[in-house]
Amino acid sequence: MLTLGNGPLSMHPPQRVNYRLDGPAHKLMMTPFPRRVRAILGGETVLDTRDGQLLYESALLPQLYVPEVDIRLDLMHPTDHTTHCPFKGDASYWTIRVGDRAADNAVWGYPQPNPAATWLAGYRAFYWDRLDAWFDEDEEVFGHLRDPYTRVDVVASSRHIRVLAGDRVIVETSAPKVLSETGLPNRYYLPRDAVGADLLERSDTSMYCPYKGRSTYWSLRVGDELIPDVAWSYEQPLRDAGDVAGHLCFLHDRLVIEADGSPPA
Structure with a gap:
């Protein structure tokens, strides 16, 4: 895995290499996820994307970020909740509402990300366990998406x-x-x-x-x-x-x- 253990983007990358990775110890890398991803809450498809991006971040599992154009924005309701990441910036949060179902603060994004991560603008991420079902193409998946760099x-x-x-x-x-x-x-x-x-x-x-x-x-x-x-x-x-x-x-x-x-x- 790229970001954990002694992976190349981890906090303790391998030392026997013939290259040098410049940059901070805490690294970010965003790369396309190669397949269609959908997620469902209360019988409604709240996201359906063929352009999802995996954010790799040192010491963390990769996280799917979805273009806003592929999200049911009419189901997203902004909240007052915010968090700060020194590497990505200030995150805003949204609650998903479908009928009488509500997934509070289940979605976050960086409307004005740090200069080093400007490519996060226009994307949002979802807490996996706050939705009812996730699909990788037509196969339901559990826990999280399978990382293409893990086998x-x-x-x-x-x-x-x-x-x-x-x-x-x-x-x-x-x-x-x-x-x-x-x-x-x-x-x-x-x-x-x-x-x-x-x-x-x-x-x-x-x-x-x-x-x-x-x-x-x-x-x-x-x-x-x-x-x-x-x-x-x-x-x-x-x-x-x-x-x-x-x-x-x-x-x-x-x-x-x-x-x-x-x-x-």
Whole structure:
């Protein structure tokens, strides 16, 4: 990912390069999103754009900005709320009203952006979770748009993986799947049948990843103790993560995870 970890627009970019990026430590970059995006509230399409722009900003996830000509401005009502960003300027806010539905301060923009970000004028951004549904072309998407600069790869491995709770080996396998996701450490997904069925209990916790799908969490039974949310799985992963179906990824401060006898890099 460009803006997080050690990405080129992050606060800690890679040092082994043969180029120099001049400018502030906090960087902004606006670039076109390559597909049509729509969003709906109360049955009304409040934005429909083929010219959306992703704003990349150091230490933040990319944010979609929509040209005002592609927004139902008749549904937007200005409010007194304002915020200040030292890099972009003073933001104005709008509430969306559709019938008896109101999404308060759900939209913001920079009518008079800072000189270094004049290209923000004429665009507005939306809080994702304050609208009912978002569509990337005709596919409904959740969480946020998938960043074109982020990818997920899953490959088979023969690394010897052990997961321990204290001195007890919870799972041991030499057939993990390695999931690599831009800007994040590798994660080892282990075959579910390598874990004793009596050790894991399904948790109520669930999260959504725009790149992998909706996760199911699992708690670990060790004697009389239940350690919550020690592992997660994707029961119906999205396309790029399809090969981790039927696998579990363990991560918890009560566990030790070894890859070929050492902690994973």
